[in-house]
Amino acid sequence: MIPAPATWEVSEDFTDYNAALERMRQRVDDIRERGAPELVWLVEHPPLYTAGTSAKPEDLQDAARFPTYSAGRGGQWTYHGPGQRVAYVMLDLTRPHGTVPARxxxxxxxxxxxxxxxxxxxxxxxxxxxxxxxxxxxxxxxGEDKIGAIGVRVSRWVSWHGLALNVNPDLGHFTGIIPCGIREHGVTSLHALGVKASMAEVDAALKRNWRKIFG
Known part of the structure; x- marks a missing residue:
């Protein structure tokens, strides 16, 4: 039997980070243990900094500016905030997805x-x-600026966490960290590059292009 496509969900309000972690953990368990549908969950967070498993304390430049969280994903320090689309992707990687092979x-x-x-x-x-x-x-x-960050975790072959795409965040908020430990390059966004796309337009493009890669 061919598994059903991943469910897509967009949260309209800001999503608390701890609540997001808890929901992802539960969904990962449900996918692995109970065959729940896979999920692509699109959110925005209030301003915050998250530390991946490789984050260095000295790369947090302004600890008092925003709340900080231990993310449990790979990578280093990342900023999340309004105007940034975060995509949390929970897939069963024991099977192939489009162009991505299993395991x-x-x-x-x-x-x-x-x-x-x-x-x-x-x-x-x-x-x-x-x-x-x-x-x-x-x-x-x-030079070169980062527009999208990727940080994933895989628990017994089910993925969680995912990516963050800068649509129109306050780029000044990134100065409280060394993003991903990279000092010599900056960050940018669609709006900073002159593309005044709405979040809804970006979401629609993400959904269209998901099918090209993941089926």
């Missing part, structure tokens, strides 16, 4: 990268990946 975390992460790159292409933005630098990057007149 291959590296290919799964590459699939998330391609998903963002294809989405940005709809808005005339060329997203790129860089060896040794996780995330999605764009070339700007002053």
């Amino acid at each position: 291959d975390v590296r290919c799964y992460v590459a699939g998330l990268e391609r998903w963002v790159i294809e989405t940005l292409k709809e808005f005339g933005i060329k997203g790129e990946i860089r060896e040794g630098r996780v995330g999605i990057w764009v070339v700007t007149p002053h």
